[in-house]
Each structure stands twice: as C-alpha cells, then as structure tokens.
Amino acid sequence: MAIQKKNGKGRLDKWYKLAKEKGYRARAAFKLIQLNKKYGFLEKSKVVIDLCAAPGSWCQVAAETMPQNSIIIGVDLAPIKPINKVITFQSDITTEKCRQTIRGHLKTWKADTVLHDGAPNVGTAWVQDSFNQAELVLHSLKLATEFLIEGGTFVTKVFRSKDYNPLLWVFKQLFTKVDATKPPSSRNVSAEIFVVCRGFKAPKRIDPRLLDPRTVFEDLAEPTPNNEAKVYNPEIKKRKRDGYEDGEYIQFKEIAASEFINTVDPIAILGQYNKLSFDQSINGDVALAALDKLPETTEEIRNCCLDLKVLGRKEFKLLLKWRLKVREIFGFPSKKSAKVLAEEVAVVEPMDEELQIQEELQKINEKESSKKKRERRRENEKKQKDIVRMQMNMTAPMDIGAEQDGPRGEGEMFRLKTVDKTGALAKIAKGKMAIITDLEARRNHDSGIGSSGETDDESDEDGDRLETELDQLYDRYKERKAESDAKYCAKKARKEHKDDEWEGVSADENESSDEELEGFESSSDEDSDEEADEKPLLWDLDDTPSEANGLSKRASSFFNQDIFKGIEGLIEEDEDENMWEDEAETSAADKAATTTAEAKQKANQKQKRKREAEALIAEGSDDESASKAATKPKPKTKKVDEDDDWEEAEKQEQEKRKKDGRLDIDIITAEAMTLAHQLASGQKTTHDLIDDGFNKHALKDRDGLPDWFLDDEGKHDRAHKPISKAAADAIKEKLRAYNARPIKKVAEARARKKFKQAQRLEKLKKKADMLATDEGLSEKDKASSIQKLIGASKKKGKRNPIKVVKAQGSNRGNAGRPHGVKGRYKMVDPRMKKELRAMTRIAKKKSR
Numbered sequence: 001m002a003i004q005k006k007n008g009k010g011r012l013d014k015w016y017k018l019a020k021e022k023g024y025r026a027r028a029a030f031k032l033i034q035l036n037k038k039y040g041f042l043e044k045s046k047v048v049i050d051l052c053a054a055p056g057s058w059c060q061v062a063a064e065t066m067p068q069n070s071i072i073i074g075v076d077l078a079p080i081k082p083i084n085k086v087i088t089f090q091s092d093i094t095t096e097k098c099r100q101t102i103r104g105h106l107k108t109w110k111a112d113t114v115l116h117d118g119a120p121n122v123g124t125a126w127v128q129d130s131f132n133q134a135e136l137v138l139h140s141l142k143l144a145t146e147f148l149i150e151g152g153t154f155v156t157k158v159f160r161s162k163d164y165n166p167l168l169w170v171f172k173q174l175f176t177k178v179d180a181t182k183p184p185s186s187r188n189v190s191a192e193i194f195v196v197c198r199g200f201k202a203p204k205r206i207d208p209r210l211l212d213p214r215t216v217f218e219d220l221a222e223p224t225p226n227n228e229a230k231v232y233n234p235e236i237k238k239r240k241r242d243g244y245e246d247g248e249y250i251q252f253k254e255i256a257a258s259e260f261i262n263t264v265d266p267i268a269i270l271g272q273y274n275k276l277s278f279d280q281s282i283n284g285d286v287a288l289a290a291l292d293k294l295p296e297t298t299e300e301i302r303n304c305c306l307d308l309k310v311l312g313r314k315e316f317k318l319l320l321k322w323r324l325k326v327r328e329i330f331g332f333p334s335k336k337s338a339k340v341l342a343e344e345v346a347v348v349e350p351m352d353e354e355l356q357i358q359e360e361l362q363k364i365n366e367k368e369s370s371k372k373k374r375e376r377r378r379e380n381e382k383k384q385k386d387i388v389r390m391q392m393n394m395t396a397p398m399d400i401g402a403e404q405d406g407p408r409g410e411g412e413m414f415r416l417k418t419v420d421k422t423g424a425l426a427k428i429a430k431g432k433m434a435i436i437t438d439l440e441a442r443r444n445h446d447s448g449i450g451s452s453g454e455t456d457d458e459s460d461e462d463g464d465r466l467e468t469e470l471d472q473l474y475d476r477y478k479e480r481k482a483e484s485d486a487k488y489c490a491k492k493a494r495k496e497h498k499d500d501e502w503e504g505v506s507a508d509e510n511e512s513s514d515e516e517l518e519g520f521e522s523s524s525d526e527d528s529d530e531e532a533d534e535k536p537l538l539w540d541l542d543d544t545p546s547e548a549n550g551l552s553k554r555a556s557s558f559f560n561q562d563i564f565k566g567i568e569g570l571i572e573e574d575e576d577e578n579m580w581e582d583e584a585e586t587s588a589a590d591k592a593a594t595t596t597a598e599a600k601q602k603a604n605q606k607q608k609r610k611r612e613a614e615a616l617i618a619e620g621s622d623d624e625s626a627s628k629a630a631t632k633p634k635p636k637t638k639k640v641d642e643d644d645d646w647e648e649a650e651k652q653e654q655e656k657r658k659k660d661g662r663l664d665i666d667i668i669t670a671e672a673m674t675l676a677h678q679l680a681s682g683q684k685t686t687h688d689l690i691d692d693g694f695n696k697h698a699l700k701d702r703d704g705l706p707d708w709f710l711d712d713e714g715k716h717d718r719a720h721k722p723i724s725k726a727a728a729d730a731i732k733e734k735l736r737a738y739n740a741r742p743i744k745k746v747a748e749a750r751a752r753k754k755f756k757q758a759q760r761l762e763k764l765k766k767k768a769d770m771l772a773t774d775e776g777l778s779e780k781d782k783a784s785s786i787q788k789l790i791g792a793s794k795k796k797g798k799r800n801p802i803k804v805v806k807a808q809g810s811n812r813g814n815a816g817r818p819h820g821v822k823g824r825y826k827m828v829d830p831r832m833k834k835e836l837r838a839m840t841r842i843a844k845k846k847s848r
C-alpha cells in the first residue's frame, strides 16, 4: 500500500477531489457518509447535534440524509457559513454557554444523534494534541449525555493514544453498543479513529467522575519496561501511524552524564535517552564538572555519549565500564565493595586450597564419568534394540556376544578381550567349542588391566573395551548372517574350502587344525609368562604326542591296534587314506546341512570330493592298501568305532552336535537314504559296505590319462547306487518340507509384524496405566478413555482387504504387480476359473 503523504499535496487525494465535485465543504464529509452507510443512524434521526462542525461538511451530509424537517444544530469555535436547514452557531463546546445555547435551540426535544469531529489545534506536542483531543471527546460526551434521547447514537472521533482505552471504557458504561472503526476516507497516516456508540442507556444519574478528564485519564502504574532488552536488542521503530508510543512525548531526550553515573539503573538511561550531556547549567554542576575533567572520560566516551541511539553492544559496554570506574573514583558503593562488606559480616572460613582443588577435580571427574555413562547407556540401548530385532529374526542373542559378557564386565571370567588376543574369539564366534582358560585373563590382570585395584578411569576403560568388543561381535554377527546367505556361502566355499571334507584327518589338515587351536592349548606349566605365551588355552588331557607320520591321534590310536600289527607299509600308504571315500558314505556323512542352500553346497562339495577320491584311487590302486585303508574310520562319519579313543570320539561327537544336542547329520540324497534304510533295517552291514567298495570303479588305472578325460570319466563313469522307492519318497518329502518353510523375507516380515504388535501393546499399556493413575479423572471416565484407546488400537490393526484383479487386458500375462493396483492383490484368471468349474462338474458326473 502506498504511504499517503501528510503534506499539502498529499491531502489533495481522491476524497478531496470528490468533495469538491459534490460540493462538500470538506473531504471529512465522506467519513460521515461512510460511517452512516455502515451503521445507518442518520436516516433514523430527527434531531442531530454536530459538535465542532466547521466548516460544515458533516452538517451538509446530515441535511442531505436525514428526513425532511429534521433539526440539525452545528457548533464550532470557528464560524460556519450558513447551511440550508441547519442551525449553526459559534461557541466553545467545553463551555456552559455552548450547552445553554444548544438547550435554547432544542427546547424540550432530545437529540437522536450527537456527532463530534472536533480536533483541537494540533501541531504542538503530540501528547498535548492527543490529550486535548481525548478531553474534547469527554466534553462532547458530556453534552451528548445531556441531550441524547434514550437509545440515541453518539459518533465521535478519537485518537489512538493511551487515553483511548479509558474513553472506550466510559462509552461502554453509557451505551449498549460501542464500535470503533476507521472509514476508508480517513487517511492511514492519521491516528484518528471513529467510535460509534449506539443505544444510549440514558441513566437517571451519571457519576460525575465518569465524565471528568482527571479521573478518566488518571495514570495507572505501568509494568517496569525491560530497558536492558531495549539497549542490547533495540527493536525496529514502528511508524507512528497509530500515534506516538506511550510515554515518549519528546523525540529527543537528553540527560546529564552525571545522572548516568549516579543512577542505579544505567541500562534504563541508555535505553531511554538520546544523549548524555556534559553541558553545565548556569548554577554549575560540580559532579558534571569533575566528570568532564576525569582522564577516564576519553574522547571515545564523549563521542559515545553524543548519540546513544547509534551505539552498538560494544559501545554500551564501554559506557557501562566507564560508569563503574567513575563510580569507584567518586567512592560510590560498588557490587564488589558490597560483597566485601557482606563477607566481612558473614565470616566464612576460607576453604583449604588443596581441598578445593580436590573438590573441583572430583566434580570434573564426576561430570566426565556421568557423560561417559550416558553415552554408554545410549550405546547399550541401541544394541539392546538390535538384539531384540535379532531375536525376532529367530537369532540367539549369544550370537552377538551379549550373553558372554554383560555390561560393565559382569562376567569377568568370560572376558572376551583376553581371548581375542589369541585369536580365539573369532573361533568362538564361528561356533567352535573351546575351553578358555583364565590364564590370559590372569596375565592381563597382572599387567594391571582389570585388576582388583581398578580405578574409576580404568573401569571406564573397561567399559569402552566392552563397547568395542560388543561392536566387534556385532560386526562378526553380521558377517555370519551374510555367510548364511546361500550365494555368499557357495562363493566363499569355492574360494576357501577346497578340501574341507578331509579336515581333521590328513596330516596337513590335522596340523592346520592344531595350528588353529594353538591359541587354546596350554601346558600345565603356568609359572612363567613366556611359557604362558606359548601355552594354548585348550587343554588336551591326552598328552601323547602326534605321530611323526602325520596321522591324527585318533587315526594313530586306531592303527595302533593289535589287528594292524605286522602289516607293513601301512603308515606309508596312509597318504591314500581318502581313497576309500565311498559316495554313499560321503552322502551320509555330509553334516550340518541345516538349510537347503547349505545342502546344495554340500552336494557340490561332495561331487568334488568324489572326483578327488577317484583320482586318489587311480593313483594308488593297490588292492592291499585299498583294503587296509578301507578299514580306516572316516572321521566325519557318525559311527564311532568301539575301539576308538572314547574321549576323542566324544569330542568329535560334540563337534557334530547341534546346540540342542542332536547329531548334526543330514541325509540329502536318495542313494544315502537308501543306504541308511538298508543299514537301519539290517539289510546291509558295515562289512557289506566295505565289500561294495571293491568294484571296477575303485580299481581304474588312470595313469597318463589327460585331465579332460578324467573329468569326463568322473562325471559319467561312476558307480550307480541303488535307490529304493521308499528312500526316494522320503527325500522328496524332506525337500517338500524344506520348500514349505517360509522364505527369509517372509519370516522377517512376520517377525517384524510381531515386534510391532508387541511395541503397540506396550504403548497401550503405558497409556492405560497413565489414565488409570490420573487422579483428575473419575472411574467412569478412566474406563471409557481406556476403552477408546483399545478401540483405536484395534482400528489401526485392520488391514485392507485383498483386491481381486482379473488377468485381462493389460494385466494378461503380467508377472508383476498389475497396473494401478495398490496394496494387497490377487490375480484371477477367468478362463482358469471356468475350466476348474468344468472339471469339477465332469468329476461329479463321473462319480455318479
């Protein structure tokens, strides 16, 4: 909106021109026209008094609008040129003479409307103007109360100033309806506003105080202004459209600088005044003179004092500092001295310096530790959440190590940190069984970590370590999860596990496995630290040394039996131990195939091993060695020979067992199942199996044959094992059961759903508890609120129904989501439906 100028030319706006056109004496005529248009008081009035009517435009409008033969009386300080049908006279409306003149004109009549558009001679000080205006309004109201008829209307102009509200209050005491409005013809720059008071109550007696300017405009104590805010955050000055700010009557305010020094509220001075003056009065101000001469009163200070309104934060601070200095020089009581005085009065023994330092240190420590605790708690909460999620995904919490080591090293004896140093942690995470001695732990304790003399800092360190360990475990858990993924597993197996079928049997493998356990094995000597370094954590009760030929202890003990005594070359030919790998046996011995993916992987490995076994057979096709080797136990078979070392066997058995104690064996091929059936039903014995091992395939000469040929042979020229129907059916059934299991995503989604339901329930419980304990609610309200809660939670749980979509048009043959369908859907094929119906019909007919 364009700002209207109040200068001469600005006044010559469209209302001015319009007034000229219409013959009104002033543009103010339109204000009355617009007010009357809104409230319609002139048409209903027979008698109107226009107070302050000169030059008379309102009288003109009234004469035009009011009914014929109406009485219009206009009065003003200034003379009013005669207007047809209007009585005008010159008088001051605040005087008794004016009142009497009006009475004289009206005789016994009463006025329906009293208009007042008076404005005192404005242009002096704003505050004076506004006050005079308000006073004039009150005078006009006084006249109105005298001449108005009951239910009559009083229209007055007021300025929006601090007197505005008291005036409104007075109006409301005397009239039933009071509306303040600003007609469009009133300039925006003007602070004037018009109040239309309708329904004069015409009380028999009016309290004179109600119309007395001294009581009506009596100053009320105002809340203390926030001068500090004013100084440091000076708000943007508003335009004075609605008049000047209350209390700010003079634009430029000046105060003696000595006052600033004296005052107890320097901020107030800085906020209210424009200038701190050093000018001396005629009588002379000693304080000001002294201040002027002080060296502290620098040129910069003087400049700052010149215009306070342009100062920034920095300058204000400078002035305040200067004030404090001067006050000190003048010997004013300062805060410091007050403090000293107070200290003198209340004699408090000063704290011992050392004690103070200690106290401070303690405080810092406490702060630090509470911060760390907070962080740890947060971290633990996060982990707890993860664990819950994992649990929902049917994962045991111990997989991430949460049970091994509780928070703050609860299970100190199971400290994983100590194990981790030997690399055993990884093995534990992989699920291998190992006995962890507390040797390492003790060693660490000796070295000070986690020792009994643990300080707070150390305990924090431990906490951090625990965190890192948990992190590591969690990472490993994730890795393991990834490993359980079939693709990942197969890929890794191809890369890493080339010969894992022979793990623990061949000399090399045995060595490597020993290497693996190196960190766990320990000797009985725990005295020296150096020795302890070499001591493995796993304690082997059988301390017989490994055979020099590289056989495992188990194998060695087997071949040490009397039955093998005297057989030459047995040990040397042990290299060919794997040659008697029977396909059926391998199948039966393929362990730990807990998932279909793993089963597939095992099948691949089995094929590979078979080929290798055949190659070995080809290499050493010596019957004798074959027969000897055939008698060797295959370490991974579930059968444990009676003569085996029981402890060793038990250990191996233990390895093969699942967590629930069941043997980790899976039969996944029809051949293996047939063989298992035959063994179980006694159709075959171990002897038969060995016997079956002697066949044309076992005794093939492959020397000098090219690889491609051997590969091909391995694929096609192999022994065909018999398959029984029952075994095939059993395998089929087994696979069906595997396939019937929900896929991982479905299981996860179900778990998620379950988790969310649990969360919702928890929330609901909490809310219900809160309601139940709310003392402000009656029992009935509580019950209904809880009922509502339950109802709302049920609603949320409702799922959208499944949408049935016909496989027609664009959706025909569409494998994915049909076009434009959101949410759950089911594709239906009308043709298939018909065919199904037809088939059932035919089947019914046939059955009759």
Ligand SMILES: C[S@@+](CC[C@H](N)C(=O)[O-])C[C@H]1O[C@@H](n2cnc3c(N)ncnc32)[C@H](O)[C@@H]1O
Residues within 6 Å of the ligand: 025, 026, 028, 029, 051, 052, 053, 054, 055, 056, 057, 058, 059, 075, 076, 077, 078, 091, 092, 093, 094, 117, 118, 119, 120, 121, 136
């Ligand atoms: C804005 S003019 C009124 C214009 C008028 N309503 C019209 O339409 O022509 C304000 C008038 O109030 C008058 N006035 C101010 N103080 C007065 C008083 N004490 N008694 C009578 N008139 C007064 C002034 O002389 C001035 O003419």
